[in-house]
Amino acid sequence: MALTRRRLEVIDPDLCVGCMSCMFACSRRFGDSGLNYSAIRIRSVGGVERGFTVVVCRACDAPSCVKVCPTSALKLRGGGGVTLDSRLCIGCGYCVQACPFGAVFWDEVEGKPIICTHCGYCVDFCPYGVIKVM
Amino acid sequence: MPLADEQLARVLYVDLTNRRYRVRRREDLFSKYLGGTGVAVQILKEELDPKADPLSPENVVVMAIGVFTAVYPAASKLVAMFKSPLTGNLGESHAGGRAALSLRMSGFGALVIRGASDTPIYLSVHDGRVEFKDASALWGVRSSLTIGKVLREREPWPGLRSIMRIGRAGERLVRYASVILETYRHFGRLGLGAVWGSKRLKALVLGGKRAIPVADVRGYREAYKQAFEGCLRSPATRKYHELGTAENVIPLNEIGGLPTRNLRSARFEGAELISGERFAQESLARRIACAHCPIACIHIASIRELYPGERYFYVTRHISYDYEPIYALGSMLGVSELEGVLKLIEQVDILGLDAISSGVALAWVTEAFERGELSERETLVKPEWGDWRTYLRILELIVEQPNDFYKLLAQGTEKAAERYGGSDYALTFGGNEMPGYHTGPASHIGYLIGLRHSHLDNAGYSLDQKYLGRAYPDPEALVDELVEEECWRQVLTSLVLCLFVRGVYKPEMISRALRPLGIEMSEEELRDLGREIYREKLRLKMEMGFDPSELRLPRRVLETPSPHGRIEEDYVRRALDRYRSLANSLT
Numbered sequence: 122m123a124l125t126r127r128r129l130e131v132i133d134p135d136l137c138v139g140c141m142s143c144m145f146a147c148s149r150r151f152g153d154s155g156l157n158y159s160a161i162r163i164r165s166v167g168g169v170e171r172g173f174t175v176v177v178c179r180a181c182d183a184p185s186c187v188k189v190c191p192t193s194a195l196k197l198r199g200g201g202g203v204t205l206d207s208r209l210c211i212g213c214g215y216c217v218q219a220c221p222f223g224a225v226f227w228d229e230v231e232g233k234p235i236i237c238t239h240c241g242y243c244v245d246f247c248p249y250g251v252i253k254v255m
Numbered sequence: 256m257p258l259a260d261e262q263l264a265r266v267l268y269v270d271l272t273n274r275r276y277r278v279r280r281r282e283d284l285f286s287k288y289l290g291g292t293g294v295a296v297q298i299l300k301e302e303l304d305p306k307a308d309p310l311s312p313e314n315v316v317v318m319a320i321g322v323f324t325a326v327y328p329a330a331s332k333l334v335a336m337f338k339s340p341l342t343g344n345l346g347e348s349h350a351g352g353r354a355a356l357s358l359r360m361s362g363f364g365a366l367v368i369r370g371a372s373d374t375p376i377y378l379s380v381h382d383g384r385v386e387f388k389d390a391s392a393l394w395g396v397r398s399s400l401t402i403g404k405v406l407r408e409r410e411p412w413p414g415l416r417s418i419m420r421i422g423r424a425g426e427r428l429v430r431y432a433s434v435i436l437e438t439y440r441h442f443g444r445l446g447l448g449a450v451w452g453s454k455r456l457k458a459l460v461l462g463g464k465r466a467i468p469v470a471d472v473r474g475y476r477e478a479y480k481q482a483f484e485g486c487l488r489s490p491a492t493r494k495y496h497e498l499g500t501a502e503n504v505i506p507l508n509e510i511g512g513l514p515t516r517n518l519r520s521a522r523f524e525g526a527e528l529i530s531g532e533r534f535a536q537e538s539l540a541r542r543i544a545c546a547h548c549p550i551a552c553i554h555i556a557s558i559r560e561l562y563p564g565e566r567y568f569y570v571t572r573h574i575s576y577d578y579e580p581i582y583a584l585g586s587m588l589g590v591s592e593l594e595g596v597l598k599l600i601e602q603v604d605i606l607g608l609d610a611i612s613s614g615v616a617l618a619w620v621t622e623a624f625e626r627g628e629l630s631e632r633e634t635l636v637k638p639e640w641g642d643w644r645t646y647l648r649i650l651e652l653i654v655e656q657p658n659d660f661y662k663l664l665a666q667g668t669e670k671a672a673e674r675y676g677g678s679d680y681a682l683t684f685g686g687n688e689m690p691g692y693h694t695g696p697a698s699h700i701g702y703l704i705g706l707r708h709s710h711l712d713n714a715g716y717s718l719d720q721k722y723l724g725r726a727y728p729d730p731e732a733l734v735d736e737l738v739e740e741e742c743w744r745q746v747l748t749s750l751v752l753c754l755f756v757r758g759v760y761k762p763e764m765i766s767r768a769l770r771p772l773g774i775e776m777s778e779e780e781l782r783d784l785g786r787e788i789y790r791e792k793l794r795l796k797m798e799m800g801f802d803p804s805e806l807r808l809p810r811r812v813l814e815t816p817s818p819h820g821r822i823e824e825d826y827v828r829r830a831l832d833r834y835r836s837l838a839n840s841l842t
């Protein structure tokens with residue numbers, strides 16, 4: 122199970138320049154460009170001069186998002202965090218409300234959550250080593 | 256050919272007079288011109304009466320992005336085109352930040368603003384929705400930075416939006432007023448801020464999120480990777496990562512190309528003190544990037560200040576710096592204190608003025624005062640080289656316009672010099688104040704014949720540097736080279752790439768990157784497109800009254816030696832003759 126235990130970790134948000142390359146990379150996994158499918162979000166800490174925070178799934182051991190999912194579309198992922206079975210998802214958005222990190226994003230096209238799979242594709246596009254797969 | 260992303264071709268037409276809007280599909284424009292400059296020229300031709308007064312409701316502002324926006328890295332600029340109140344001619348200004356991305360994410364490829372509101376308003380455009388919101392309480396607020404903070408709280412899409420606004424300079428129609436984006440990017444040049452002011456448009460907020468389909472996924476990922484690596488690792492972009500454009504200060508000073516004290520000299524004894532190296536050591540606080548650009552060239556300095564009269568009460572403020580403001584508000588004014596340069600940059604941001612035009616205007620005032628053409632009766636204060644505290648006050652006076660002199664200075668250096676004397680040392684080109692390169696004939700001829708009168712039109716300054724220590728071309732060959740480069744740049748500014756990545760996005764790379772988007776264009780077709788857009792833009796400019804036979808260099812440029820020695824009047828004359836015949840043959 123070594124593979125599924127990999128998680129994306131935020132190493133040092135102080136190095137983040139807010140370029141959004143990670144966000145575009147994540148969205149690109151689905152083939153399209155733009156930002157609809159991104160499971161990572163970079164936000165300024167009240168004005169860019171104070172720097173950025175990286176909003177991404179923290180791979181919780183006992184995730185709040187799973188607890189509120191009424192259809193079991195969200196399932197525990199080995200090694201922390203969750204996986205989404207979108208066939209079961211009814212688009213209620215409870216998970217979005219529940220995640221304390223604000224790390225469940227919304228797919229405006231399908232009306233379903235976007236959840237980090239900890240695949241690490243974004244890491245290769247972060248020029249400043251802010252994120253890593255561990 | 257149809258665009259893979261249909262939403263790009265949606266153009267939002269906003270009428271501020273009647274507070275109405277409509278959306279039109281313009282596949283015709285986007286598939287032919289790719290976006291940006293190419294599209295904006297066409298829309299302006301359709302929408303604007305070339306004889307319109309720039310500060311009347313008849314002026315039209317077009318803002319456009321291109322097929323690369325939010326698709327490839329460093330396609331991070333938004334183009335604005337309008338009639339300039341500073342030059343009375345075509346105005347074109349480009350800004351970074353998040354605006355380009357936000358426009359595409361809000362579901363449009365271009366935005367057209369016409370008419371004028373009777374009371375102050377701001378526009379909020381997100382998710383395809385357009386709202387006209389009252390801005391009466393925001394009008395007259397002392398600092399444009401406050402406006403940004405207020406709207407940040409009120410508007411949706413945090414992290415995925417752009418907040419553009421004008422300051423008091425725009426409200427009070429200073430002809431070189433800027434529009435400020437986010438906090439650190441600008442539509443600086445040619446007075447877009449005054450045009451917004453005349454329309455009582457205080458701010459524009461854009462935001463949204465969506466997917467952009469591509470025609471060939473695998474090809475797209477490959478082209479992306481290549482462009483990304485190029486932006487990040489190519490030597491062509493290195494200086495922008497590290498010291499930023501401020502790196503230019505020392506080398507320009509060494510070759511004798513750094514305009515100093517109104518270009519009475521091209522070497523500044525205080526250059527070390529305001530160099531990129533010095534800024535980095537003393538005050539660089541953070542580097543940040545425009546949306547979707549890995550280069551992160553934006554350098555933000557912090558200044559820490561003790562409150563007067565209070566012990567242990569400090570305030571820390573952040574100000575971004577670049578080469579151009581350091582030149583205009585530093586060497587050009589003889590200011591060699593870091594703190595002074597930063598405070599002047601902050602002041603132009605608070606007021607919403609263009610840093611370059613402001614600096615050149617202040618430099619002209621100082622010299623005219625020294626020569627006795629101006630007295631305290633006009634200026635109200637005593638300008639003196641290096642005295643940045645007084646300059647801070649003069650910038651406010653330009654906005655307040657308490658007397659006839661300041662009313663005129665608010666119309667630009669050229670206007671003020673026509674009335675008070677000193678046209679020989681008023682450093683304007685076609686009405687626009689000069690950028691920071693006195694590197695040789697190409698830079699100045701470039702400002703004069705470039706269609707925006709900007710150093711980015713054709714990069715004359717880099718030709719000057721290229722020919723340093725080598726045989727300088729004949730004037731005719733030089734003009735041909737400048738025009739050829741400017742034609743190519745129309746392609747870059749139609750895709751709306753940041754010009755810092757011009758070395759990465761070569762014709763071959765662009766042609767390859769277009770393919771996965773379903774657009775087949777060879778390198779030669781791209782070059783032809785550039786020439787066509789150049790021609791179209793020149794024609795539009797002529798219709799607005801641009802007359803190549805009136806081009807004139809300020810005498811000062813010929814008096815102060817450049818790295819290529821004194822610039823010969825005869826050389827310039829021959830170059831301009833060549834340009835006129837070229838311009839005639841093109842239109």
Ligand code: SF4
Nearest residue numbers: 178179181184186220
């Ligand atoms: S989405 Fe939020 S709650 Fe769910 S596992 Fe990730 S961080 Fe935890």
Ligand code: SF4
Nearest residue numbers: 147237238240241243
């Ligand atoms: S690890 Fe994968 S899913 Fe998670 S943010 Fe990065 S690219 Fe997206």
Ligand code: SF4
Nearest residue numbers: 137138140141143247
């Ligand atoms: S790619 Fe890295 S530096 Fe850029 S926004 Fe993402 S985390 Fe920050």
